[in-house]
Structures are given as C-alpha cells and as structure tokens.
Amino acid sequence: MKLLNFGCGSTFHPAWVNIDIASSSPEVREYDIRKNLPYPDAEFDACYSSHVLEHFQQDEAKKLLTECCRILRDKGIIRVVVPDLEAIAREYLFTLEKVDSGIKEAEPDYDWMMLELYDQTVRSVGGGKMRDFLLNPSINNKDFVRYRIGAEAEKFWEIQAHQKSMRERIMAKSPAWFLQKLRIIIAKYLVALVAGNEAKKSFEEGIFRNSGEIHLWMYDRYSLKRLLEQVGFIDVRICRADDSRIPDFNSYGLDMIEGKIRKPDSLFMEAMKP
Structure with a gap:
C-alpha cells in the first residue's frame, strides 16, 4: 500500500x-x-x-x-x-459548573480548559499561555492535563526535565529555516526603520500568526x-x-x-x- x-x-x-x-x-x-x-x-x-x-x-x-x-x-x-471542539466545550462546561458551585480544587482544571478553548487562537508568542501553565513548577493538576492531552504533556515535561537547550533545538533545523529566519529579521528592522516600533510589533505578530501555530478554525x-x-x-x-x-x-x-x-x-x- x-x-x-x-x-x-x-x-x-x-x-x-x-x-x-x-x-x-x-x-x-x-x-x-x-x-x-x-x-x-x-x-x-x-x-x-x-x-x-x-x-x-x-x-x-x-x-x-x-x-x-x-x-x-x-x-x-x-x-x-x-x-474535538465538542469534547472541549463539554469539559469546559463541566469544570465551570464545579468552580461555580464553590469547588476551589477545580480551578486549575477550569483554567486549563479555558486555555484549550482559546489560547491557540489568540496567542501572539510561541507556546502562549499554555506553555506558561505547563512550565509552572507548582502545577497541581498534572493528572488532569495528562488526561486531556496525553503524550503531548509527557513529551513537554520530559524535554523540560532533561533541559534540552534552545541551541540543540535550533541546530536541528534545516538550512531553509535559517534562511527564512534571517529574511524575517532583516524585514523586521526595515519595518522599524521606515514605520516605527509599533509597526514592527504588528509585523512580528503577523509573522507569528502565519507561522502555522495558530488555530484558525475548529x-x-x-x-x-x-x-x-x-x-x-x-x-x-x-x-x-x-x-x-x-x-x-x-x-x-x-x-x-x-x-x-x-x-x-x-x-x-x-x-x-x-
């Protein structure tokens, strides 16, 4: 086949x-x-x-x-x-009912479901707020996150535990990736030179939102x-x-x-x- x-x-x-x-x-x-x-x-x-x-x-x-x-x-x-948008919405409503009824222990689960709903749609930097949540050393609902995203969470925590450096990850990229990054850096500073820092910030966000990380539909x-x-x-x-x-x-x-x-x-x- x-x-x-x-x-x-x-x-x-x-x-x-x-x-x-x-x-x-x-x-x-x-x-x-x-x-x-x-x-x-x-x-x-x-x-x-x-x-x-x-x-x-x-x-x-x-x-x-x-x-x-x-x-x-x-x-x-x-x-x-x-x-699965339906499953995400149902789990969000379930955790909402729990926190609304006064179950304080459910708040981290509720916060995570809010991230599942919106973070990858609205984020403007790689990993977004979801990355910050996963990196929190005091995260106390790992079992819930693992239940929601499975091996993706395990892989993330494993990389952090072994402290895989940014240099290692960058060196694994292709020559075409480096060339594209160089073009973007040059373009970014040309935009700042011509139109100012606010335009540069908008350009950077636009490049990120077209990088493939953002969810555009569900x-x-x-x-x-x-x-x-x-x-x-x-x-x-x-x-x-x-x-x-x-x-x-x-x-x-x-x-x-x-x-x-x-x-x-x-x-x-x-x-x-x-």
Whole structure:
C-alpha cells in the first residue's frame, strides 16, 4: 500500500510518505501543503493527518481535503484527526459548573480548559499561555492535563526535565529555516526603520500568526463529517484512536504509542473515496 501522512510534524513512520512545511527528519519531505499536493491522481491508498486541519482557514481546509480525494485511489481511506471542539466545550462546561458551585480544587482544571478553548487562537508568542501553565513548577493538576492531552504533556515535561537547550533545538533545523529566519529579521528592522516600533510589533505578530501555530478554525463531529462529504468522500465514520480501516494502522505509532492515545483530546474520523 502507498500511504501519505501530510502535515506530519515530528510524528511519522518510514512506511509512509511524510510531508510537512518544515522537515524534522530525512524521512520527511519539506513541502507547503497549502499548495496543491505534489502527487498525481489516484496515487495513494490512504491519507492521514493529525491536528493539521484546524490550522487552515475553512476554504483552505476544503481545498486540502479536495486534493486528498484527488490523489486517493478508488475505495481509498482518509483519516483526519482534529481537536474535538465538542469534547472541549463539554469539559469546559463541566469544570465551570464545579468552580461555580464553590469547588476551589477545580480551578486549575477550569483554567486549563479555558486555555484549550482559546489560547491557540489568540496567542501572539510561541507556546502562549499554555506553555506558561505547563512550565509552572507548582502545577497541581498534572493528572488532569495528562488526561486531556496525553503524550503531548509527557513529551513537554520530559524535554523540560532533561533541559534540552534552545541551541540543540535550533541546530536541528534545516538550512531553509535559517534562511527564512534571517529574511524575517532583516524585514523586521526595515519595518522599524521606515514605520516605527509599533509597526514592527504588528509585523512580528503577523509573522507569528502565519507561522502555522495558530488555530484558525475548529471542528466537531457534525462539521467535519459535512466537510468530508462536501468534497466527495462517502461512508464517513467516527473512530476510536485504536480503530481504523487502514490495514495495520496501529503498528505505525501515529495515534497510539505503547498502548496509549497520543492525543486524547481528539476527534478521529475516517471516510472513503467512492
């Protein structure tokens, strides 16, 4: 089978064709998936993405899924994983009821759910307030955060525990990343020179908001199903993290890692090309 993992980030398997705007490994092809996918019609048996679609405007997401339909073979499967807006909203309301009834111990859980709702939409710096919350040495609801975001929290705390330096992370970047950073630094100071520091600040925020970290839309079981059907997919189904129509899917370690759900805050959905 030929398999495509688009917008893979650092989660990929060598049995798949892995693409992302920035490569984190020789196994990952650097490509801007906001453009048409660089493959011929009916090239793949399955497509997969995790926590990618919410970083696109609605029309861009529709275009990307249309491209996925084009490159899939007949009866090919697409598996889309996104943050589950419905589950986030329900958990937010549950924690709101608890704090409103006077349960002080629920306040950190309530604060975290507010971050899940809004932080990645409104933040203007990398990691946002969510990063500050996770870095707090007196965090007392680690179990709740772990329940919400699973391996992502564990990975974050592990990096901090081993004090992986900024230098190590920067040195892992590609030459193209360094070139782009240099161009932005030059442009930033030219903007300050011509238009002043307020314009420079606006330029920096604009660059960040277009970096791919921001959530530009969110999905629930109805809106994602409707979108997949609009672009031509059929037999749309909600799945569990460990359940897929893609043969041997769990062996690839994409949604399940050592028997644990990698992103438990997710909506898992699959559909078929007619």
